Amino acid sequence: MRISELLAQKFQLELQTIQSTQSLFDAAHILCAYNIGALPVVGHGDKILGIISERDLVRSIVSFQDGYFQKSVADIMTTDVITCGLDDPMDDIYELMVEKKIRHMPVVKGERIQAMLSIRDFEFAHRRLVSQSLVDGLTGVPNSQHLTDILDAEFNRYRRFHMPLSVAVIKVDRYAAISDSRGDAACDSLLQWLAETLVRETRAYDSIGRTAEDRFAIVFPNTDAKSAARACARLLRAIRSDPAAQDDSAAWSSVSIGLAQADREMRDGERIMILADERVETAAKAGGNTIEAPDAEAADSEDGTTHTTFRARHEALENLYGTD
Template structure:
């Protein structure tokens, strides 16, 4: 919807007029302002670039023949600036040779008009360029929306919906990546398996919504205990996993102990229901366990977790503390 030539439902159309001849600037300013355009002026290239930097116009009418920096150079600089939106540039020139027109278009200009020009023709070209800008702006908006949607989709594909931690599949991918990095650098990678003790009774006694509260709050505790470089995921059910880069077994056990203590101290609330929980943890490190694959490292941490459960729960056990059964003679 347009209320006058230079005014749309979004407000006045802002036009930057660039010309080193004051009379030309004054005439264009008066004619465009009378048609409802918001007019900004500049008398040379550097002024034009500064005006664009302060507030990008919707369209630029740019004289080609200016001392110092000509219109072609101004056009190139504006079009090469990726931080700017699409701004149509109409070159206004007294040069009518084909090679001059070609040079203007190759510099990035979107249209040209020769002096002396008819104002009705100039405004028709302006309207055409502004239609192109609206279409380009709509396309840019759709592309941004698509990019954001893809980012959200990517996040959903790697995230557990309840706890907002990484999901089982993505944790495995991260462990493999971290294992390869560990092999290249020689730095250890630690793994902590963390399981809520007697979680089934929570669902049986209070229902799954309360169980979901316990899972979510436990996830927050683990995430807050971890470092920024650590990768925390929901391994399945009430079991969580933390992948700890550049972490030996002692450091991994210290992390698990901090999680265990924080969970034990935390009071879970779901309405009037108040619950205390504990966790059992099993930790392993690539160097201490002498694992040859990421799967073997996971197995070592899982066996340590089983030992934590077997020996009384609410504790963290290292893989090297688990006795390996000796083969029968």
């Protein structure tokens, strides 16, 4: 990010400046009135001549004492001013401020002052960039990489404390056909609606992320196969009963779900996600609106689970496991 981009994101009040001939009391009054920490000192044509800060004023009171009110800004301002330009990289300027232990950075174009940035502006922008790198820009849920990190942490907890762990992958049925017939805008609305539904219908400590163009995943910590299957069945009911799904044109309201659980043979969380992804493809090929999950009641098969396809439209999961 460039300094110009940082300024574009910042809510800018009118830039306050001061002349070198003005009094220290004038400087203190401006700083107090506008709740700012430093003032650029300017001359003709807004050419920057120096900078004066709250700390400078405090020191001047101790230094001048009774003569404080007779002193001008020129008597205490810093003239060797470090500045930045509009095209400078934000990270480089932030590192410079930390290295030089300065809290305010004048932004100049040529020799003319353009804006004043504080170190808090840089810290806020950095936190915002970090946050944006962790979420999907369209839906606002964690992106694939962030969800992978969450899953790895939960898998390590599973290995250490032997608490159950489940993962569900949710795939929009006929996504490609929807994209071809209705366009990208319709797909975007679909994904936003589905993300909101997933967030609303899951627990606060479940983690939802978008893992591909047409699918999401849910990490269910401390959740066994039976409880996860029930949660997925409730989720399908919620999607089908949502008012948006009652519109005849809302054929996109059909989803498939693949469910998998951690077991002792798995080395990392990625294997659970792969297994859930394979099962959602099986569910989609079976016609959609379906959950492909391990049968919690059945005997172990060769890979540790027995797969049973549950049709949401027949609500077979409710018959098998009941409801909460």
